[in-house]
Amino acid sequence: MASNRELSTLGRILAEVQDDALQNRARPPVSATIAAVYRARARRERTRRNLSRLCYGVGAAAIAAAVMLFVLRPRALEFRVGEAAGLGQLGVLIAAPNTGVRNLSFSDGSRFLLRAGAQARVVSSNEHGARVVIERGVVRADVVPRPKNDWSLFGGPFEIHVTGTSFESSWDPQRQQLFVNMQEGHVLVSAECLAGTRALSTGQSATFSCGPDSTPASPQQPAPAATPPPEPMPAPVPASPPASPRVDPPPSLSAPLSVAPPPRAPSWRELSALGDYAGAIAAAEHEGFERLCETLSTAELLELASTARLAGHAERASFGYAAVRRRFAGSESAASAAFHLGQLAFDVAHDYRTARRFFAAYLAECRNCALAPEALGRRMEAEQGQGDVELARASARLYLERYPNGAHARLAQSLKQP
Amino acid sequence: MFGHYNAAGAPQPSMVGTSKLVRVVGGKRQASEQARARDPAELVRGLIAAEPWAERALLQAETAHVERMLTRMLGFCAELDDLTQEVFIRAFARITELREPESLRAWLSSIAVFVAREAIRRKRRRRWLVFLPAETRPEQPAGAASFEARAALRVFYEVLDGFGADERIAFTLRFVEGLELTEVAHACQVSVATIKRRLKRASDEFYLRGRARAELVEWFEEGSRWRRIES
Numbered sequence: 001m002a003s004n005r006e007l008s009t010l011g012r013i014l015a016e017v018q019d020d021a022l023q024n025r026a027r028p029p030v031s032a033t034i035a036a037v038y039r040a041r042a043r044r045e046r047t048r049r050n051l052s053r054l055c056y057g058v059g060a061a062a063i064a065a066a067v068m069l070f071v072l073r074p075r076a077l078e079f080r081v082g083e084a085a086g087l088g089q090l091g092v093l094i095a096a097p098n099t100g101v102r103n104l105s106f107s108d109g110s111r112f113l114l115r116a117g118a119q120a121r122v123v124s125s126n127e128h129g130a131r132v133v134i135e136r137g138v139v140r141a142d143v144v145p146r147p148k149n150d151w152s153l154f155g156g157p158f159e160i161h162v163t164g165t166s167f168e169s170s171w172d173p174q175r176q177q178l179f180v181n182m183q184e185g186h187v188l189v190s191a192e193c194l195a196g197t198r199a200l201s202t203g204q205s206a207t208f209s210c211g212p213d214s215t216p217a218s219p220q221q222p223a224p225a226a227t228p229p230p231e232p233m234p235a236p237v238p239a240s241p242p243a244s245p246r247v248d249p250p251p252s253l254s255a256p257l258s259v260a261p262p263p264r265a266p267s268w269r270e271l272s273a274l275g276d277y278a279g280a281i282a283a284a285e286h287e288g289f290e291r292l293c294e295t296l297s298t299a300e301l302l303e304l305a306s307t308a309r310l311a312g313h314a315e316r317a318s319f320g321y322a323a324v325r326r327r328f329a330g331s332e333s334a335a336s337a338a339f340h341l342g343q344l345a346f347d348v349a350h351d352y353r354t355a356r357r358f359f360a361a362y363l364a365e366c367r368n369c370a371l372a373p374e375a376l377g378r379r380m381e382a383e384q385g386q387g388d389v390e391l392a393r394a395s396a397r398l399y400l401e402r403y404p405n406g407a408h409a410r411l412a413q414s415l416k417q418p
Numbered sequence: 419m420f421g422h423y424n425a426a427g428a429p430q431p432s433m434v435g436t437s438k439l440v441r442v443v444g445g446k447r448q449a450s451e452q453a454r455a456r457d458p459a460e461l462v463r464g465l466i467a468a469e470p471w472a473e474r475a476l477l478q479a480e481t482a483h484v485e486r487m488l489t490r491m492l493g494f495c496a497e498l499d500d501l502t503q504e505v506f507i508r509a510f511a512r513i514t515e516l517r518e519p520e521s522l523r524a525w526l527s528s529i530a531v532f533v534a535r536e537a538i539r540r541k542r543r544r545r546w547l548v549f550l551p552a553e554t555r556p557e558q559p560a561g562a563a564s565f566e567a568r569a570a571l572r573v574f575y576e577v578l579d580g581f582g583a584d585e586r587i588a589f590t591l592r593f594v595e596g597l598e599l600t601e602v603a604h605a606c607q608v609s610v611a612t613i614k615r616r617l618k619r620a621s622d623e624f625y626l627r628g629r630a631r632a633e634l635v636e637w638f639e640e641g642s643r644w645r646r647i648e649s
Contacts, residue, residue, distance in 0.1 A: 007621060011593035014574055017567050018489050028499060030477045036503050275572065303565045310632045
């Protein structure tokens, strides 16, 4: 397992790389950042305000809708009796004087007139109509025609169902007879004692009784209630034939083809930057690896050689590093190439003599010598590997003098002691 | 003050004298603001009052720190400027929550941790949406680091992309930024014990995954290997 110390060392080195890159980064000026912060803050404030307004708007709309629903909710019809200021009450007996009439005025405009001596009650009402019971006497009804009208007058066992009509009806409780005289519209009269429903239309009149001495209907017999004819069955729709699969016609050979140019293949550098080292070397081979080694700049050639090393192409890596040393002899890049050649000799070829030679070359040629601790440590390892104990011991002493806490310090301590 | 007269004979103020006065006043004001910015308590008071000089001073002093913290946790990303702005937007909005003015930088670090955590989780959620184009890490800004060092840095964060957000943040703050355990715990607003557990998980995971990467394997075998090579 990697120790914390090793992780810290790696992390510190990576942090240096990051800090170096951040220093070179084009950062927006403070004024631009402040402006962006203010814009973002204003944008969030606007969003917050808009959201609040939206919530308030939705809330207000909901309240308004509730109020409208309340105001426009279906209300039961109300009525007034005569000239009374207040509204009539359900179930209360309404009586016309013996020498006069009594009006019932409903809120939809319908009117009922109780003739002299007549008595009636409004037993219930809803938005579509009311139930009026004729206790006795003659009641004239003028019901305003409206969709979904649902009025009923009751006289004894008889019910007169009204949808939009002007008629007179009377109930004689002693003779148990209902009389209906139509002026306009039509009504349906029903009772248990009647076989079915009786319909009366404009100009018709009839007397109804459930007793044994019931009066026969007026000369104009009421027409039987018509039943609506059955709706015709819809004709079966023939099934549509299955759609044939669409076949695109072959392209015309005479029409010129427009071919898009093939996308440009990524370069070896682009592939290397993405970590595709094998692909990068393949691309470099396609371009001509050896030609690249003769034409690339110092940094690019080092990068090509290191890419080959990371791709596991030790031979190509060695070729590239050797090209650096040959073309740019005496440069810091040439020294770095020596270090990497030493790595390849040690790690891949296990050629400790060649590895020692290259690590020593680095130490001799480097200027800033950033890899000096590693080069000295690995030189010491190579000397130990080739069996040259005295050389290794000398390198160990030198290493501990310069780098007492270096990565190879433990090895150096073990080699220093005879 | 009056240096010349107009055509009607009315005296006109000397613009040179006025501009000198403005420059002197401006210079004194700037010096005064700088002095106030150096006093943490005064700076925080100015931030609470949303005074422009305080907000400007905070950005000038702490933008580099916030950028560095975000870069440690996320690596180089295209949204660095946006995320940095987000940190300051939250800081300005929540400045009244700061109890100790001397802890301003540490407090900013904790905001940066939360912003980074959200960014990491957002990126992980996007990975589930396979029809969205894959995010590619932006090219690292040019620097003097060697090819191996830049490759190691890139691979380091590729390995971290497989970590949970909490483990990743603890790992980078501890080993890349170099914070002590108590500082990491304070920035993440959890206990030291929790940070230790997260670090243990992250370290074990990093060792397992890093060994499979050619750019890091040499480091695992021998320790510190990459150095910044100055050109």
